[in-house]
Amino acid sequence: MFGLALAAPPGPMNAIIAEESVVRGWSSGFRAGLGAMTADLCFLVGSLLGAVTFVRRFPAVRAIMVGAGGVLMLYFAYGAAREVRGGFRAEGADGKGFRKAFALALTNPYQVLFWLTVGVALLNPGTVDVLEPLSAALAGALVVRTGSPALLAGLFGGIVVWITAFPAALVAAERRIEALAPAVAGLSALVLAGFGCYFLVDAARAVAGAI
Template identity: 60%
Template sequence: MVGTAVLTVGAGVLFGLALAAPPGPMNAIIAEESVRRGWGAGFRAGLGAMVADFVFFLLALAGLVAVIEAAPRVRAAMVAVGGVLMLYFGYGALASVGETLTGESDGGPNRGFLKAFVLAITNPYQILFWLTVGVGLLSSGTLDVLSVLPLVGDALAGLVVVETGSPLLVGGLFGGIVVWIVGFPAALVTGRNRVDRLAPAVAVVSGLVLVGAGVLFVIDGLSTLV
């Protein structure tokens, strides 16, 4: 049987990928930056989102994430601000559909980093992750990963047990995020001769994702505030 330490790191990596990989506003920003400005820009955008996760990690350690969730108006204001920012960045993506100058750097080298960071830090889904899964991962104890599976959980109980509250688990989680923010932009810019043809489509999809999420976030936030 593989050692608990290895299983703990592996589980952390999977949790990190589960946080970073799903389609949404963050990956829309990474995709747009990668295709229009290259791997470095996409990686910096991903790094911005990861730094926001690290901030949430520190806040979860201090117990402040729960405070945010317990203050509905504060949370609603964050959601509404995040929605407005998504609408703004979504408009920018749609306005750039005709541009195919890969490698251009309007806004400076930290443009994508700042965009992703400000969106991530106001993203209720990331707050929710750290309030639920994140807090559970930080609490000392053990987690029997396979025992929660339906039907086969009893038979698989005890096979994959990881240590929660372990630095190995947290390190694996952020390692999984790093794997994504390195690999996802690399996959997008593979075959640079096709990037210019891909840029308008990515800009449209990214813009629509951001606008759609922005509308939902603004409605969610204002429904609580009003």
């Protein structure tokens, strides 16, 4: 439940997974999901080694990561928009889904924020309110016990379930509804463009505040 609660909400990562799934098939969507999960594993290792603490100590570093994430989202939004005009379905995976999702996840402000707050707390015994950093309205909705290997296994196990089932559901639906692929790619482009603009503004404000 913990892993699914983090992986399932709409956002830039699921937009990439959705686009890859309907344009290139289940395997590409799954690879994109693996790219995002691999970035989470890197953040986990970074938490163990103290790299995440370094980012938290220097707001300018976080601002740079947020800005880079915004630029990548706009770039991938352009790519998704081109897919709408390019025709469906492309034959086979092009191998870029993993790299796209991995690069975007490393600079995705939501994932960075998670590992700067909740992610670090997962390693210490106690309890943590998972959704409270994202919204005060969600405080208390999902409180979990931390410091347990079972929790980390459940976290990544839930993510694996999502990145397996989500692309499969999209591919199955796309086979029934011919117009779904262009619609999903177009929606993915809008989601990525929206988040990209939002995060660029956020990064600019952080830099202006530091100056």
